Amino acid sequence: MGGVRTALYNYLYAKQKGGDFIIRIEDTDSHRFVPGAEQYIIEALNWCGIIPDEGVDENGKVVETASEKHPHAPYRQSQRREIYRAYAEQLIAAGWAYYAFDSSEALEAARAAAEAEGRTFIYNAESRQNLRNSLVLPENEVKRLLEQTSDWTVRFKMPQDTVVAMDDLIRGHIEVNTSTLDDKVLWKRADELPTYHLANIVDDHLMEITEVIRGEEWLPSLPLHYLLYQAFGWERPQFAHLPLLLKPVGNGKLSKRDGDKMGFPVFPLNWLNSEGETYHGYREDGYFAPAFVNLLAMLGWNPGTEQELFTMDELIASFSLDKVSKSGAKFNPEKAKWFNKEYLRMKSDEELAALFKPMLEAKGIKVEEARLVEVVALIKERATFVKDFWTIASYLFIAPEEFEAQGVKAGAASEKPVDPSRPVDPRAKVYDDSKTAPFLAKDVDKFWKPEAVAAAYEACKAVCESVTEWKKDTIETALEEYIKGHEMPMGKVMNCTRLVLSGAASGLGIADIMYFIGREQTLARWEYAMKRLA
RNA sequence: GCUGGGUUCGUAUAACGGUUAGUACUCAAGAUUCUCAAUCUUGCAAUAUGGGUUCGAUUCCCGUACCCAGUACCA
Numbered sequence: 001m002g003g004v005r006t007a008l009y010n011y012l013y014a015k016q017k018g019g020d021f022i023i024r025i026e027d028t029d030s031h032r033f034v035p036g037a038e039q040y041i042i043e044a045l046n047w048c049g050i051i052p053d054e055g056v057d058e059n060g061k062v063v064e065t066a067s068e069k070h071p072h073a074p075y076r077q078s079q080r081r082e083i084y085r086a087y088a089e090q091l092i093a094a095g096w097a098y099y100a101f102d103s104s105e106a107l108e109a110a111r112a113a114a115e116a117e118g119r120t121f122i123y124n125a126e127s128r129q130n131l132r133n134s135l136v137l138p139e140n141e142v143k144r145l146l147e148q149t150s151d152w153t154v155r156f157k158m159p160q161d162t163v164v165a166m167d168d169l170i171r172g173h174i175e176v177n178t179s180t181l182d183d184k185v186l187w188k189r190a191d192e193l194p195t196y197h198l199a200n201i202v203d204d205h206l207m208e209i210t211e212v213i214r215g216e217e218w219l220p221s222l223p224l225h226y227l228l229y230q231a232f233g234w235e236r237p238q239f240a241h242l243p244l245l246l247k248p249v250g251n252g253k254l255s256k257r258d259g260d261k262m263g264f265p266v267f268p269l270n271w272l273n274s275e276g277e278t279y280h281g282y283r284e285d286g287y288f289a290p291a292f293v294n295l296l297a298m299l300g301w302n303p304g305t306e307q308e309l310f311t312m313d314e315l316i317a318s319f320s321l322d323k324v325s326k327s328g329a330k331f332n333p334e335k336a337k338w339f340n341k342e343y344l345r346m347k348s349d350e351e352l353a354a355l356f357k358p359m360l361e362a363k364g365i366k367v368e369e370a371r372l373v374e375v376v377a378l379i380k381e382r383a384t385f386v387k388d389f390w391t392i393a394s395y396l397f398i399a400p401e402e403f404e405a406q407g408v409k410a411g412a413a414s415e416k417p418v419d420p421s422r423p424v425d426p427r428a429k430v431y432d433d434s435k436t437a438p439f440l441a442k443d444v445d446k447f448w449k450p451e452a453v454a455a456a457y458e459a460c461k462a463v464c465e466s467v468t469e470w471k472k473d474t475i476e477t478a479l480e481e482y483i484k485g486h487e488m489p490m491g492k493v494m495n496c497t498r499l500v501l502s503g504a505a506s507g508l509g510i511a512d513i514m515y516f517i518g519r520e521q522t523l524a525r526w527e528y529a530m531k532r533l534a
Numbered sequence: 535g536c537u538g539g540g541u542u543c544g545u546a547u548a549a550c551g552g553u554u555a556g557u558a559c560u561c562a563a564g565a566u567u568c569u570c571a572a573u574c575u576u577g578c579a580a581u582a583u584g585g586g587u588u589c590g591a592u593u594c595c596c597g598u599a600c601c602c603a604g605u606a607c608c609a
Contacts, residue, residue, distance in 0.1 A: 026609065027609095028608090029609065032608065032609080102607095119536095120605070122605075151607080176538065180537045195606090200609095216602080218604090218609090246602080252601090300546090302546085306556090306558080325540095326541095330545060330546075332545045336559095338560090379571095492568090494568030495568065498569065498570095504570090506569045506570030509567085509569090
């Protein structure tokens with residue numbers, strides 16, 4: 001989520017300014033290579049509608065050779081190896097960097113020793129005098145080590161006691177004294193790759209990046225990056241550091257595991273890691289991409305107005321970095337759902353019916369298009385996701401089998417074998433009903449009262465027989481008139497009928513249900529219920 | 535620990551020295567309805583804290599507390 005939001009803000013900013021959004025894969029850590037990650041990122045961005053102008057071709061592949069549309073290729077840093085070494089050498093020649101020959105073990109030992117004394121080891125102007133590097137070793141020894149060993153690095157020679165004054169588009173003016181900074185590794189001989197710091201500055205320069213919008217975790221590195229631009233004598237881009245996304249409860253930033261623990265996705269798409277664990281994705285959980293983009297946009301940014309729902313184009317038009325907040329944003333899963341609900345409502349009944357259809361078909365239920373559109377119109381206001389449709393309206397397609405609360409109450413009821421006489425909706429003929437509609441009733445006993453049952457059955461039967469034009473309105477009128485005319489208790493009759501027809505104590509209007517399931521099915525469900533609940 | 539960043543209702547945020555501190559989500563109540571949902575109305579609920587500066591501070595400055603990040607041959 002955090003990564004997508006960062007990409008989104010970059011995209012919005014670039015598009016608003018008429019610039020290009022470039023994808024560059026920063027894979028300079030050979031030890032942390034994750035198969036499939038690159039493809040995942042591009043697919044996720046694509047799902048969100050964040051389409052790069054440069055760096056990825058029409059087939060969603062990272063471009064490896066330069067062309068007119070992709071002048072800065074290759075876009076994987078692992079394929080730009082040769083580029084960086086020369087820049088590292090340039091810094092050394094200019095006195096901004098040096099060779100360091102300390103082994104990882106030696107450095108770890110130094111850290112441990114410092115820690116034992118209650119200090120923190122830091123590779124800087126002071127400590128570098130006592131370590132093994134080209135600043136202290138004799139020239140011929142340096143030469144020998146460079147030629148004969150292969151685990152040395154190039155480190156940045158951090159100036160001593162200098163104030164670096166920086167400007168951040170979001171945070172304003174920041175000053176840091178270099179005495180608190182260390183000599184960061186810029187280039188690693190072992191795999192002939194730069195670290196992030198060098199690669200990022202070099203590539204941003206080469207790729208003509210004008211604005212760097214990235215996560216707050218990079219703020220502490222900003223002085224180094226400023227100094228690197230200075231060392232190269234390059235014009236630096238402007239920087240903006242985004243606030244972090246925090247976990248919904250407690251402290252700390254949002255992490256991969258929070259989501260599944262708390263029941264919301266933290267990934268845009270399902271992600272299967274190397275241990276075989278799957279993390280939920282927004283896409284698979286039923287979120288609409290525009291809703292996901294919208295909710296992400298509002299996490300750390302606001303338009304300055306009270307508008308909350310934005311299309312991508314509206315976001316591009318309204319986005320501005322000075323409306324990005326400085327403090328971390330706790331993610332609120334409830335609000336995320338609310339966004340999806342709003343987007344679901346904005347969709348047409350036809351569109352939603354088309355999305356619902358395959359879900360029904362998977363259950364072996366075939367319904368005519370027009371009827372499905374009618375159902376959707378009835379239930380869309382009650383749903384957050386398309387997948388909710390089934391939970392809400394399954395009984396329109398298949399007859400209830402069990403009346404849950406009664407089973408709980410009577411104990412034995414649930415052990416009764418399923419009655420083969422259970423009415424089957426003709427539209428659900430193909431459906432293998434080993435699993436049927438959910439039964440939400442908590443009040444079966446409350447609604448299943450002898451006097452109500454008799455009255456309700458009588459009323460339904462009368463309506464089924466008398467109504468000539470089988471429509472929601474005519475059914476409703478006929479039903480109400482009958483109930484009133486016979487001085488029956490309206491609520492009791494209706495609730496009892498609902499229990500019979502849907503198996504649940506709450507749900508759609510009786511007339512709606514009767515209209516959809518039809519006369520025959522209405523009566524059949526009555527017979528079944530009377531037998532079952534007797 | 536050190537360095538940097540941050541702190542307005544539970545959450546996201548608005549108010550860029552002067553407002554009864556607004557809005558949305560959540561929650562509660564009422565209206566409506568055959569139930570539920572939806573909808574509408576109402577309500578609960580915040581400027582971390584101590585000092586300044588100022589006629590006046592949510593807003594500017596300093597301290598404290600708390601939170602976050604960085605402190606890797608990771609990004």
